[in-house]
Amino acid sequence: MKTTQLIKGLLWRQIIFKEGEITIYGHPMQLTVSALFPYLLKNTEDFWKESCFQYDMMKKTYVEGIYRKLMNQKDMTEDKFIKSCMNLLDLCGWGKPSFESSEILKGDANLQIEDSAIATMYKKLIGVSEHPVCSATRGVLAGIVTVASKRDDIEVVETMCLAKGDQYCEFLIKPREELVNSGNKNFRIQLGMHLKDESNSITSRVPPGRG
Numbered sequence: 001m002k003t004t005q006l007i008k009g010l011l012w013r014q015i016i017f018k019e020g021e022i023t024i025y026g027h028p029m030q031l032t033v034s035a036l037f038p039y040l041l042k043n044t045e046d047f048w049k050e051s052c053f054q055y056d057m058m059k060k061t062y063v064e065g066i067y068r069k070l071m072n073q074k075d076m077t078e079d080k081f082i083k084s085c086m087n088l089l090d091l092c093g094w095g096k097p098s099f100e101s102s103e104i105l106k107g108d109a110n111l112q113i114e115d116s117a118i119a120t121m122y123k124k125l126i127g128v129s130e131h132p133v134c135s136a137t138r139g140v141l142a143g144i145v146t147v148a149s150k151r152d153d154i155e156v157v158e159t160m161c162l163a164k165g166d167q168y169c170e171f172l173i174k175p176r177e178e179l180v181n182s183g184n185k186n187f188r189i190q191l192g193m194h195l196k197d198e199s200n201s202i203t204s205r206v207p208p209g210r211g
Helices: 002-011 036-042 047-071 078-091 101-106 117-125 135-149 176-180 185-190 193-205
Strands: 015-018 021-024 027-029 096-098 109-114 154-160 169-175
Touching: 036 047, 036 117, 036 135, 047 078, 047 135, 047 185, 078 096, 078 101, 078 135, 101 109, 101 135, 135 154, 135 169, 154 176, 154 185, 169 176, 176 185
Parallel strands: none
Antiparallel strands: 015 021, 021 027, 096 109, 109 169, 154 169
């Protein structure tokens, strides 16, 4: 799949390599070592705060960048868009995704990624993790779903992770309200709800006139 996608992209001049620049579907890109995200998680004082930042950053960056440009390509359908994005994940070394386009379009899906580069490097360099570590991958996937479904309320949480000792990484795609109200504390934490809860708690304890 990687080779086919690369050849097609090169032939259609949608993937361009020239001195000092890589452009994919009109969007400037750069290759980043897969150890970057694991080290950022390891060297932070607040694992979940950094995790949420990576998720939000990647979701926003990809939605406003390459994904919208890809979706606006001539003759692009939602199904073709999802498959093209997943091929790009594979091509760019994020891992090997398994998915159903129809479920993703509905905003209610389970998606697996084998050989996640981030999880593999985390486990190799840092060790087995207590928590899921593919925050950046979640953000990239959330960007795909947001653009394909034309919905801003879809989020992605990681339910299995190679870095935790699982055989592959698994992601749950659902509306934000369903995830937050599911009763699963880990989902709320992955979506940063605990940070908002703490902020509200602190605000409620500030005496009148001192906020």
